[in-house]
Amino acid sequence: MRPSSETELAEAVAGASGPLLVRGGGTRTLGHAVGEVLETGGLSGVQLYEPGALTLVVRAGTPVAEVEAVLAGERQRLAFEVPDLRGLLGREGVSTIGGVLASNASGPRRVQVGAARDAALGVRFVDGTGAVVKNGGRVMKNVTGYDLVKLLAGSRGTLGVLSEVSFKVQAQPEAEATLVIEGLEDAAGLAALRSALGSPFDVSGVARHSGRSLIRVEGMAGSVAYRVGELRARVGGEVSVIEGDASARAWREVRDVVPLQGKAGDVWRISTLPTAAAEVVARLGGEAVWDWGGGLIWLVLAPGRGAEVAAAVAGRGHATRVRGEGGPAFPAEAPEVAALVAGLKTKFDPRGILNRGMI
Template sequence: MKPADELELAEMIRAAKGPLRIVGGGTRRIGQMAGGEVLETGGLSGISLYEPGALTLVAGAGTTLAEVEAALAEGGQRLPFEVPDLRGLLGRVGASTIGGVAAANASGPRRIQAGACRDSLIGVRFVDGAGSIIKNGGRVMKNVTGYDLVKLMAGSHGSLGVMSEVAFKVLPRPEAETSLTRDGLTPAEAVTVMSRALGSPFEVTGAAYVAGQVRLRIEGMAGSVAYRLGALTKMLGGGWAVAEAAQSSALWVEVRDVAAFVGQPGAVWRISVKPSAMPQVLGIMADAQTVCDWGGGLIWARVADTGDAQAAALRGYLAQIGGHATLVRASAAVFEQVPAFHPAPTAIAALATGLRAKFDPRSILNPGVME
């Protein structure tokens, strides 16, 4: 099924006799594929509003990310949250859609400075599991009265409703970009350095740790970048190399897309913890290759794709210190015994079940995807 507009989408959902598998570009699905009849959102496409002066873009959920980014680039702007392209990591083909980006709350290295996808999402239209059309938010940033369904839909992976339209706040593209890199640091040293950089007044927009190398990024007006770069280098001491423009951008594409794992075998975890816990988490991941982003708060770990892929040890440790781990890539045998999403605490699980019952009373939208 491929509805051409929102009304047709609502009619299809109301008429559904069983589960529906919601598909945008098919590039961001995590875990086992949901069963049911495929419902594609690609027909709900097109940019309906783009006002560069108001920093606002509205598009159909099936609009490709490439089309959105091209329109913004022409206006000298961009999505603030640096959307990851995980097709290589997950072995997928196809074109990512802007609705899929929102449904996955896909957020890259700039999250530490600009916020996550949900922080830039200012309005949604969607159809719930009963076939009702719902609108929430708008085309400007404002305080929310009542339920903030915009934030709820971001990261729901199609389990609460099928988005038909999304509205985003956008930002100007920076005039300049420069990165500092330093090799040979231990995880503990890396966390200390990244924390100092992020706690400084120099507006660091990227802080990552890859194969013993710390990477720090500064963006903005050329004069401001030059000043902040010098001040940050002085504060952190010597031993730093400088990468500018395209060279700097390439460093962050590698981090954003977890390029180090592309084409490499193994199961892949996406681990969220407080940055100070990063060294300890790396210490319990036996023989893991890691890429750490968000100042240490996001850890990608590639491990052997056997047994439970270290799930018991990892999630058991996170239960003690706080955090969660999502299994984003693994064999069918591993996924049969390990849920992709981190098991939620009892109270949160009950709340999530209640929300799904309210928005999807027949349990037909991507059933089991987030369980």
């Protein structure tokens, strides 16, 4: 099914006789959801764009590339830096803006501006009964009652099918530069990232891979130059600086986890304490890309090591297998959390038809 309007979407959900597999472009699907495919790609197009108000309203099936092109025409962007994981996951298809919010997809700039959910102003969606629900609006101070915008972000289509989303957007900076630190072991390289995060110099990216630690700053050219100088003195080590397009390319590699693309094995996405990041990887081995100062680890491991991964992050984070087979993709939930999730599912999808088996 591929509805072309919100009305058709509501009718499709209301009339479903069995489970539905909700899919935008199919580039971010995880888990083992089953059912008749319900595609949102027919719900496409920018509904409202006000560059002066930094506000964008767009239908959920709109390709991310189209959204980014519209914003680039006004020298603006989605601040949370949407990752493109097709190369990492071995997927084809076209990423949609609804799938971005449904998975709360967020790139390196999350350490500065937050995740996709933090940029979302409002949503329209169809719940599991076929009812159309609206929450939020076009400004930040608009929420009364339940904040369904935040609830839908990261719910992966299990509570409702997004039909429209609105975001605050951000002006593109005048300049960007990246400090590249080499010659450090992982623990020291990650410590340098944490030092930058703890500084007053407003970094917008802190990552490590392939033996290099990367620290990004963005903004007015004079401010960027000043902060680069201060950070260079702060972190020490063998430091070089790349700017402009070279810096942007380096962060696209981090954003899209390019160093791990094509590597054999299971791919794990691990959220943990930055102070534990080096220890987690040392314990598990494998090739890693660290983002968010170590708070996010992408790790390639041999298949069948799920129990070891869970033990390594127990009490200090969680892990999701984003590529690979065998066992659950998502971590087990604490009983209290599982009860809360079940209650929400009963409220928004009483028949249990939306992305059954996803989470």
